[in-house]
Amino acid sequence: MTLNAETMARFAQVYRDNRGAVYAYLYGRAPEHDLAEDLTSETFVRALRAFDAYVAGDRPIRAWLFTIARNLVTDEMKSARRRRQTPLPDMLDESRFVVAEPDPAELVSAGHARDSIRSSLARLGGDQARCLVLRFFEERSIGETSTVMRRSPGAIKALQHRGIDSLRALITTGAIAP
Known part of the structure; x- marks a missing residue:
């Protein structure tokens, strides 16, 4: 995938204009903040890959981004049902960090x-x-x-x-x- 400077600048503007809305959309559907962030990033990675092929027509670019995001969150929820997640122990020495614990x-x-x-x-x-x-x-x-x-x-x-x-x-x- 090779994108010219003009295409990259256009995509950067699309990212700036829509990142917050895509994140808010995913945060309303994902069970965790981190997952919403990951899905937001993946939405824009996929959009960047297909940006040259995107044909606006009568469909706004935000609708296209929400379609990508919706498909990602649907796939994630389906696969989350099939796998059992077990948290790994934290390997960091927490004494080296000052962490403000949330209330x-x-x-x-x-x-x-x-x-x-x-x-x-x-x-x-x-x-x-x-x-x-x-x-x-x-x-x-x-x-x-x-x-x-x-x-x-x-x-x-x-x-x-x-x-x-x-x-x-x-x-x-x-x-x-x-």
Whole structure:
């Protein structure tokens, strides 16, 4: 694979513009931060390999990147079910490093909040959940979300507002708001 300087510059801009959104998308689907980072890197490695062959047509490049990311996370989840992971003991002498231990209460709280939002979104379902995922996990604009969902920007704003209200009700009371 040989890419000229112009292609590399274009790809670098694509990377800068989309890395955060791809990571957010994968972090919402991967069980761990490290896995989301690894899958984000692999998404852009695969995109770089096929960048010259990518034909935009009427499909935005971000949609192409999300397709790569979705396929990677799907493959990862399938293969994770088949293998059993056993952590290896840490071979580093930790006394040489000053490591600030995270507060266990904060870790539990953050993990609980993330799990609560994921399960509530799954219970919410439908267009409201899809709108919230597109807007907040995939970091899409109102315009991009309206294009994907084939609705007007005003309808997306209303759907997002109702979705947030319903999600709040699910998280706090366990019931969907009317």
